Amino acid sequence: MRGIWLKSAGLLMVLLLFSLLLAGCWDYHELETLFIVTGVGLDKAAEPEKMEIILQIGKTRSPATGSSDSSNQKDSIILMKAIKDTTVEGIMQLDQNSSRTLLLHHNQMMILGRDIAEAGVKGRIDGFLRNQEMRMEILVMVADRRAEEILSAKLEEEQISSMYLYGMMQDLYNISPYYKIRMLDFVSRLRDGTSSAVAPIVKLDELEDKKELKLEGMAIFKEDKMVGSLNDQELQGYIWTMGDVRQSGVAAQSDKGRAVFHIAKLETKREVGLKPEGNVRVKLSVYATLDVAELRGFGEMTPLELMPYLVDLSEKQISQQIMAAFKAAQELDADIYGFGLDFHRLHPKVWKTIKKQWDQLFRELELDVEVNVKLPATGQIAKSLEMEDAKP
Amino acid sequence: MITVLIFFALILLIDLYPIVRRRSWRGAFGFLLLFIPALTLAILQQKNIEVPSLMLALGDLLKSWGISYR
Amino acid sequence: MRIDKGSISGMQFMFAMACYIQASTLLTSFVAAVTTQDSWLAALFGSLVCLPLIWLFRSLMVMFPNQNLLEILDEVYGPVLGKILGAAYCWFFITLASINLTDLGDFTKLTIMEETPNVVLLIMCILVAAMAVRKGVSLVTRFSDFFVTVAFSILVVSIVLVLNQIKPANFLPIFDQPPIKYIQGTHIIATIPYGELVVFLMIHPNAKMSRRDTGRYLLWAFFLGGFTMLFIVLRDVAVLGNTLDMFTIPSLVTLRLVNLGMALSRVEILFVIILIMLLFFKIMVLYYISVLTVAHLLKIKKYRNLVLALGALMVTYGLTLYPCPVRHAASAQETVPFIWSPFEILLPLLTFIVAKIRKLPVRKEM
Numbered sequence: 001m002r003g004i005w006l007k008s009a010g011l012l013m014v015l016l017l018f019s020l021l022l023a024g025c026w027d028y029h030e031l032e033t034l035f036i037v038t039g040v041g042l043d044k045a046a047e048p049e050k051m052e053i054i055l056q057i058g059k060t061r062s063p064a065t066g067s068s069d070s071s072n073q074k075d076s077i078i079l080m081k082a083i084k085d086t087t088v089e090g091i092m093q094l095d096q097n098s099s100r101t102l103l104l105h106h107n108q109m110m111i112l113g114r115d116i117a118e119a120g121v122k123g124r125i126d127g128f129l130r131n132q133e134m135r136m137e138i139l140v141m142v143a144d145r146r147a148e149e150i151l152s153a154k155l156e157e158e159q160i161s162s163m164y165l166y167g168m169m170q171d172l173y174n175i176s177p178y179y180k181i182r183m184l185d186f187v188s189r190l191r192d193g194t195s196s197a198v199a200p201i202v203k204l205d206e207l208e209d210k211k212e213l214k215l216e217g218m219a220i221f222k223e224d225k226m227v228g229s230l231n232d233q234e235l236q237g238y239i240w241t242m243g244d245v246r247q248s249g250v251a252a253q254s255d256k257g258r259a260v261f262h263i264a265k266l267e268t269k270r271e272v273g274l275k276p277e278g279n280v281r282v283k284l285s286v287y288a289t290l291d292v293a294e295l296r297g298f299g300e301m302t303p304l305e306l307m308p309y310l311v312d313l314s315e316k317q318i319s320q321q322i323m324a325a326f327k328a329a330q331e332l333d334a335d336i337y338g339f340g341l342d343f344h345r346l347h348p349k350v351w352k353t354i355k356k357q358w359d360q361l362f363r364e365l366e367l368d369v370e371v372n373v374k375l376p377a378t379g380q381i382a383k384s385l386e387m388e389d390a391k392p
Numbered sequence: 393m394i395t396v397l398i399f400f401a402l403i404l405l406i407d408l409y410p411i412v413r414r415r416s417w418r419g420a421f422g423f424l425l426l427f428i429p430a431l432t433l434a435i436l437q438q439k440n441i442e443v444p445s446l447m448l449a450l451g452d453l454l455k456s457w458g459i460s461y462r
Numbered sequence: 463m464r465i466d467k468g469s470i471s472g473m474q475f476m477f478a479m480a481c482y483i484q485a486s487t488l489l490t491s492f493v494a495a496v497t498t499q500d501s502w503l504a505a506l507f508g509s510l511v512c513l514p515l516i517w518l519f520r521s522l523m524v525m526f527p528n529q530n531l532l533e534i535l536d537e538v539y540g541p542v543l544g545k546i547l548g549a550a551y552c553w554f555f556i557t558l559a560s561i562n563l564t565d566l567g568d569f570t571k572l573t574i575m576e577e578t579p580n581v582v583l584l585i586m587c588i589l590v591a592a593m594a595v596r597k598g599v600s601l602v603t604r605f606s607d608f609f610v611t612v613a614f615s616i617l618v619v620s621i622v623l624v625l626n627q628i629k630p631a632n633f634l635p636i637f638d639q640p641p642i643k644y645i646q647g648t649h650i651i652a653t654i655p656y657g658e659l660v661v662f663l664m665i666h667p668n669a670k671m672s673r674r675d676t677g678r679y680l681l682w683a684f685f686l687g688g689f690t691m692l693f694i695v696l697r698d699v700a701v702l703g704n705t706l707d708m709f710t711i712p713s714l715v716t717l718r719l720v721n722l723g724m725a726l727s728r729v730e731i732l733f734v735i736i737l738i739m740l741l742f743f744k745i746m747v748l749y750y751i752s753v754l755t756v757a758h759l760l761k762i763k764k765y766r767n768l769v770l771a772l773g774a775l776m777v778t779y780g781l782t783l784y785p786c787p788v789r790h791a792a793s794a795q796e797t798v799p800f801i802w803s804p805f806e807i808l809l810p811l812l813t814f815i816v817a818k819i820r821k822l823p824v825r826k827e828m
Contacts, residue, residue, distance in 0.1 A: 345634030407767040422760040426771040433778035443782040451797035
């Protein structure tokens with residue numbers, strides 16, 4: 001009898017203790033007390049060591065007020081800005097000075113202002129890697145001018161510009177995975193030692209009545225500093241060099257006419273080797289399956305003559321664009337392809353002896369491009385209107 | 393501090409009481425062997441007195457004998 | 463003297479061991495920092511090196527089917543030396559339990575509850591585990607088959623979900639590091655998950671299995687656990703590549719990268735909960751075995767009343783062990799394999815040899 005009484009008393013005390021503990025829940029976050037950060041931008045500040053940290057916060061809208069009237073369009077985002085030495089200091093300051101807690105779990109991207117990219121990023125992104133709230137899958141981009149204007153842009157299509165960019169990169173990812181640079185990819189390249197990191201450049205176009213964000217080539221980093229960029233044509237060449245392309249097109253011009261091809265599949269194989277005289281040679285074989293998407297001109301050719309001609313034309317075009325990208329990279333001494341990494345992976349022993357002089361070797365690297373195009377389909381029509389024998 | 397003491401008092405109540413009732417002195421000895429170090433460590437930690445880490449001390453000992461990677 | 467008279471089936475015993483190894487796979491980061499992209503080789507070598515070790519444990523279990531580790535030590539080395547070694551093992555088990563407990567605290571803190579004080583997490587875990595431990599061996603191991611199944615399904619699902627991010631080139635170059643690194647990696651794998659199976663020598667008398675089955679169950683447990691570990695390391699290397707050694711918990715980063723469109727991303731919380739569950743199982747087993755060892759050493763018949771006191775000791779002792787995860791990782795990489803080796807490899811081997819020489823166990827006449 002006494003035992004039962006004692007036990008229930010003990011149980012009661014345990015329960016009381018629990019209520020004491022459970023009432024003070026530490027990690028609670030309520031939706032209405034949160035600011036959900038959708039994008040983080042870094043810009044250089046006026047003082048040399050400091051930077052501007054810009055947070056884009058997507059406002060949570062309740063369905064009742066989320067109707068299509070344009071009155072609430074202008075305040076679908078909040079932009080917060082702090083000037084501090086490090087990202088985390090900036091975020092902490094913003095967190096203290098705002099009515100709600102900042103939630104970084106849903107951050108989509110890090111946008112580097114051009115100035116800060118050119119000044120070097122290694123010391124700037126530690127907070128992004130260390131903080132448990134940050135993810136390695138956030139996108140890394142370079143703003144053509146300043147990150148702030150990208151994050152503050154209000155677009156027609158999507159009110160939160162970072163969501164727009166995320167969607168855009170997802171589309172490009174379907175064309176080739178090499179368009180989409182996640183934090184993981186970026187850091188992996190930075191850590192690698194010889195490879196150069198790349199990151200897509202976003203540009204804000206201010207038209208008369210609206211603003212537009214678009215992809216404008218790719219920034220090339222040497223060590224951790226942005227040293228130059230690829231333009232659109234070169235970017236395409238770079239993407240083709242990396243292979244694994246599933247969509248997109250090739251446009252080629254010759255004196256006979258203009259042809260546009262649709263890429264069904266483009267794959268590459270590369271062999272990195274050391275030549276006897278000591279420089280590195282890369283043999284790049286491109287295997288592409290194309291469709292004819294549109295033709296203009298080529299009037300004097302018969303379909304039979306045309307197909308080999310088109311194959312030849314597209315091969316030349318692909319090869320030329322690949323070489324253009326390669327020349328651009330070579331001029332910057334930036335191994336954006338990871339040829340050095342290939343070499344390291346395939347010939348680890350030799351690599352140890354040449355690692356130090358890789359910059360020199362890359363400058364003198366020979367790239368042999370061999371393009372094999374298959375052109376199995378001509379689209380819905382076999383003959384074009386301009387062809388000689390198409391006329392009755 | 394008070395929460396810690398309540399916790400330990402609860403343990404005493406739940407476990408030591410039946411042991412004593414059974415007059416199992418061996419059991420009481422075993423219980424106290426575990427309970428007293430635990431209580432001491434808990435109080436030391438509450439007072440923010442740093443307790444040296446046994447694992448790190450052992451590691452340093454092995455290192456001084458040269459048994460360690462690196 | 464059998465303190466806990468409960469018994470479990472051989473299958474239960476096997477699943478408990480498999481689950482124990484699987485729970486340790488969270489700790490592959492120790493190896494990842496040493497051998498980077500070749501960590502899967504370390505995992506493979508570690509497993510191969512441990513095959514003889516498993517055979518050694520099996521032999522001890524078969525030779526002494528009704529005696530646990532402490533009784534074996536008593537019989538082989540005599541009561542005095544046996545007791546001293548038993549006390550050493552007692553320290554080993556409690557330390558192991560405390561380390562895993564703090565691991566759980568750190569992991570939970572890192573993943574879901576950042577602001578909750580460590581000690582609260584530990585106490586919650588210990589209280590739940592204490593309830594099971596008080597009920598004895600059958601409850602401690604009851605859910606192991608469920609945990610193993612869940613861990614396996616999670617492994618398969620996670621591999622499928624990151625298939626689109628796997629880069630086979632990440633495995634190259636192979637054997638690019640100095641040989642000592644491979645030895646170190648193998649040693650870590652051998653001592654940190656596999657060697658710890660020595661704890662099961664404490665409960666094998668409770669498992670009902672025949673001589674023949676003992677070996678079979680041990681091997682199955684080893685394969686189940688070993689495959690999980692190998693595939694986890696392979697997956698992490700394939701996804702993370704040269705950044706593998708940068709992270710404190712590579713597996714977690716890999717799982718956080720899961721992204722199949724907007725719908726199936728950011729689901730890592732599910733994985734985290736399951737990892738915590740596995741780690742909890744491991745702590746529960748170690749907790750139970752520590753209690754049993756203390757009781758056995760002091761010849762206390764009613765071990766139940768020691769449970770909470772030992773739990774309190776585990777929490778407070780655990781908090782003193784490592785001031786921060788960085789020191790923990792460094793110590794796990796550099797010295798812990800050497801500290802654990804005597805308990806996990808040398809002493810069982812020595813015991814086996816001495817027992818053979820002294821022609822133990824003497825068959826008792828019926």
